[in-house]
Amino acid sequence: MNRKFTRREFGIMAGAAGVAASSLGAPAIAQGKPRLVVIGGGPGGATIARYVAKDSKGAIDVTLIEANAVHTTCFFSNLYLGGFRTFDSITHGYNKLASDYGITVMKGFAIGVDAAKRTVSLAGGEKVSYDKLVVAPGIDFMFDAYEGYSEAVTSTITHAWKAGPQTQVLKRQLEAMDDGGVFVIAPPPNPFRCPPGPYERISMVAHYFKQHKPKSKIICVDAKDKFSKQGLFQEGWDTHYDGMVEWLPLKITGGVKAVDVKGMALHTGGDTIKGDVINVIPPQKAGNIALAAGLANESGWCPIDPFTMASTRVAHVYVIGDSSIAAQMPKSGFSANSQAKSCAMAIRHALTGSKAFDPRYGNTCWSLISPDNAVKVGASYKATAEKIAKTDGFISKTGEDEALRATTAGEAFGWYDGITADIFG
Ligand SMILES: Cc1cc2nc3c(=O)[nH]c(=O)nc-3n(C[C@H](O)[C@H](O)[C@H](O)COP(=O)(O)OP(=O)(O)OC[C@H]3O[C@@H](n4cnc5c(N)ncnc54)[C@H](O)[C@@H]3O)c2cc1C
Structure with missing residues (x-):
């Protein structure tokens, strides 16, 4: 019409x-x-x-x-x-x-x-x-949400939430970390860019540690009590990275209050959590x-x-x-x-x-958990007078077999090639 x-x-x-x-x-x-x-x-x-x-x-x-x-x-x-x-x-x-x-x-x-x-x-x-x-x-970013955090200190404590040099710094830090070290990641409160992104990052760092630094640990100091595709990620961490990932919801820590760059620590509402590599993704x-x-x-x-x-x-x-x-x-x-x-x-x-x-909108977010193992969530949307409203949706299920997860991973790689051609020509 x-x-x-x-x-x-x-x-x-x-x-x-x-x-x-x-x-x-x-x-x-x-x-x-x-x-x-x-x-x-x-x-x-x-x-x-x-x-x-x-x-x-x-x-x-x-x-x-x-x-x-x-x-x-x-x-x-x-x-x-x-x-x-x-x-x-x-x-x-x-x-x-x-x-x-x-x-x-x-x-x-x-x-x-x-x-x-x-x-x-x-x-x-x-x-x-x-x-x-x-x-x-x-x-x-709203850097001032956390005392001690600012753009000036992101060469030590990265956000790596705008891809580019920040992502390269974080990768170098992870590579330089000793086996047995601790990677601390602090995802932001809602709303923020890419709701499953921090948890895919945990999965990818866990994969790297499993290959190269198997005694290392990941601590996630979350600003939320639940997160996107939570059941799928937590199942994946238990299956592929047993004992490596500790997720701390807001109700346990009270969230990040201050960033201690010299001491390489996050002060939360309760404990102080130290890390060898720390990634703080600020509110946005x-x-x-x-x-x-x-x-x-x-x-x-x-x-x-x-x-x-x-x-x-x-x-x-x-x-x-x-x-x-x-x-x-x-x-x-x-x-x-x-x-x-x-x-x-x-x-x-x-x-x-x-x-x-009348426009139709769509979204699918794939997340790689381990090699040949990806999950996805997606939906269709339409415009209404009040808002862009969801019309239907889908999400991967826990307990899916390996072949389906491998197919989903293949879709993700195909999507990347397709969408980047659609964006950049
Ligand atoms: C770790 C991570 C994983 C993600 N994974 C996925 C995924 O699997 N699937 C998915 O769909 N999305 C994913 N996302 C989210 C996705 O990357 C963003 O939602 C998307 O990039 C938003 O696009 P945008 O065009 O709005 O902004 P951007 O991608 O940020 O692009 C904005 C551009 O504007 C430029 N710019 C900004 N200000 C100015 C200015 N004043 N003057 C000139 N230029 C300016 C910037 O340099 C930049 O190039 C992920 C995000 C992260 C951080």
Whole structure:
């Protein structure tokens, strides 16, 4: 069914940054081709840039602003820690987006959005104007949630929750650790990027220890009392890494209160827990540029129109991926890619009048527990007036046979190849 224009797509809505849309001033579309600017070249931003450029067949001018020259995917970064992938194999460039799709890829860091003038400011002083803007910067961290933790100490106590140099530091630390050492990991409270991710990380580090440092231990100081795919992970740890993993829920420790970098310890509500390698994943919020642009509400995340991913706070701006409040959709690369495709359709509709349909969203998260043994959880979603709502879902079962788990692992590797081609071309 051809979907009707929403009020928002006509720019009738007022921006939360206090800018009434009627005062936005800028014409709906400047002379020449309409211009889409995308901030962030991750699974959300790179996908939407590619889909708008590809499907508009050059009718829309697309610029992608990305801080880094290459993108290392967070997905499969745990597999790099486990020794299943090389760093190069999870790192992707933007060349094809430029050469095959005509996208202008600008390496730069966006520091502000002027909703009235419809421009994005970059740290280098440039200004880029847009007719429609997509903000897809992923997450940023609330380091101050834990006394003693800050960006400055992450070369010693990593977060490794934005893949790249941080993941390499963590891998080097694990490799340098003596057999019999203790790896402490502190997963964040909800909501956060990739709900099963910390527990897949535990599995991958356990696999590495089992191969190379079998006397070592893993202690998980969780900020929660339950976690994604819990039964499946705990069964996997008992089966494959017997006695190696100790998971401490919030109700036992009271959670992390302070990080002692010199003493290599976490102070919790109760005990102090020492580690030889410590990985603290702090509480999270939308990427800083989304907050600077006035796109986030008091939760620290960005509300959106479930049909189009348009911001409900600032006109002509869309938020996709981890920064958005996508209700029941988890913050995942799969979700970001799925949202990007629906949002691409809405933006082409708004800029060129092409057809738009009610969006369908999907997500599946695979987690490798040991070689040839993966589990998955997934769901389908539809847009409703209130939210992106789950329509059905599935999850692996405990006690599944080895052949099924191996098939699931094979799916995960196939998915990685498929989705990275879909994102980066
Ligand atoms: C360990 C781990 C494992 C995971 N495993 C899975 C998995 O198996 N499956 C899955 O689906 N998901 C997984 N995820 C989650 C997934 O990686 C994220 O949900 C996904 O990357 C979100 O995409 P995004 O585009 O919103 O943000 P990002 O991937 O963070 O991309 C944002 C991009 O924007 C850029 N940027 C940010 N701010 C600016 C700025 N101001 N100016 C210019 N550029 C900027 C960044 O450099 C970055 O390239 C995992 C995450 C982690 C940490």
